[in-house]
Amino acid sequence: MVKSRIAIIFVVISVLAVIGAGIFFVRKRANQNKICRDCNIILITVDSVDTTHLGLYGYQRNTSPNLDAWAKTATAFNQYITTSDLTPVTQTSIQTGLYPSNSGVVSFSSHLPEDVPTLPEILKKAGYATAAYGSAPEYYEAGVSGWQQRRENFQRGFDQFFDEYFENQIKPTAPSAQAISAYRWPQQERGVPAGVVDWLNDAPKQKFFLWVPIGTVHWPYNDNKPFHFADTNYQGMLRNDTLHWQLPSQFKRVYRNEMYPLDGSSPVPLTSADVQFVIDRYDDGIYLTDQFLGKVFQTIKDKGLDKNTIIIFTTEHGEEFGEHGYLAHYDIFEPEIHTPLLMKIPGVALSRVSQLVSTVDILPTLLDAVGLRPQGKLDGKSFWSYLGTKSGIPDWFRKYAFIERTPLMETLMFDSGSPTEKWLIDFLQADANQHFRDVAVRTTEWKLIYRESRTAQEKYSWWRRLSGDKTPIPEFELYHLTDTPLEQKNVIAKYPKIAADLKRVLIQWIAVGSEKRKLIPPDLEEIGVSGL
DSSP states (O other): HHHHHHHHHHHHHHHHHHHHHHHHHHHHHHHHHHTTTTTTEEEEEEOOOOOOSSSTTTSSSSSSSSHHHHHTSSEEEEEOOSSSSSHHHHHHHHHHSSSSSHTOOOOOOOOHHHHHHHHHHHHHHHTOOOEEEOHHHHHHOSSOTTOHHHHHHHHHHHHHETTTSSOOOOOOOOOTTOOOOOOOOOOOEEEEEEEHHHHHHOOOOOOEEEEEEEEESSSGGGSSSSSSSSSSOOTTTTTSSOOOSTTTOOOOOOOTTTTOOTTTTOOOOOOOOHHHHHHHHHHHHHHHHHHHHHHHHHHHHTTTTTGSSSEEOOOSSEEESSTOEEOOSSSSSSHHHOEEEEEEEEOOOEEEEEEEEEEGGGHHHHHHHTTOOOSOOOOOOOOOOGGGOSSSOTTTSSSSSSEEEEEEEEHHHHHHOOTOOOOHHHHHHHHHHHOOOEEEOOSEEEEEOOTTTHHHHHHHHHHHHHHOOOOOOEEEEEEETTTTTTTOOOOOOTTTHHHHHHHHHHHHHHHHHSSSSSOOOOTTTTTTTTTT
């Protein structure tokens, strides 16, 4: 009897030991990545590129040979979803780990509250040298009404802030901003921050954070020279266009794939050759950027920086080419918000990640990788411990990604020379007080869009003024991304249960977010509205 009990106890202990060892093994495997405490960080962000135009995501045209080759040494994310369709809004989410309404940056002229720490501020405090070298005017451009605030938002925390658009030193006016040096390179490559290579060759001995925002792919596409993909014999109506949304381009008059003349005459349908020309010029910009990235990656390797540097490549938003009747980026459909994310981390095995991740997850993951704690509560969470593991990021890591859309074209109407129209002034004043927006929730299979701003769109939309369209805007749109990846068919009536479940998730997210929103209305006098 005693022997029997001893045998049973032995078996129980053995089983518990096996279970314990299994738990230890799982934990060890899930956290096998060593803290890269002294690693440098290079963040490369290329404006306006979506997954569908890169070879590593299946594009048949060879637009990105250097990036594709580099991607084979990195971790690539297949389900990376941005928080917005606007460049500075998404970039703020990258650098704060917060959704737009929670950071306060929801538009071009939004103010980032002083108590919201940014990635460069956190890293600088931890002993990093911080520098930004870019060619994206949406962070730097001087002399544009309403953009001063944006420059101040993104200069915070940087020792150096260089861009091809500046010749003189930038002097931020924000109370917490330090003096930052800047210059213009005398022999720059068109649209790419050529000085980055020189900076890397003389990189500081201390650990550093380098942000490289590139605007080469962004409109105007016709600046992407020389022609690489575009047909030089094309003689269509867009041949001499700037391929830009602002005046004098015809882009802003394209709706439902028709060109609306300013004289009120009947619209002219775009031909397949017209659309292809626009795509070609856009792809030319990607190719031009890729040639530059090849030099950057080679310099990093030649200097031996690849051995102790975390490198991230991503984009703030993508681009549409008629999938929903317009050109460029205007909404939060897949071409705009499903974008590339690549991470190369020393000692982490390369992989393909199919799980859902969001822009807000980048900051906590980077801080986790270098052994730092985030400051304050974030919307994102770190997937650092799962990278390169056999099991990968678990499916439960992120069930939902949330996206916000704020009016774009109507704001650009103001920037492009139509500030005296009363409807536009009324829109800008109303938007400053109410913050018109649409929101969406996305899973790996579904997306639900809630048109919170549908009443404002029906009243102020540029498209409606252009076309005379009075079709009611639906409150909710449900898309099954597996069946219709381009969201051409609203299937909310077909899947009421799924729609109801996602509505609950989205409404709850809105309610929680509204408790901590940090929105600071833009200064209308600064952007010239009150004086009109």
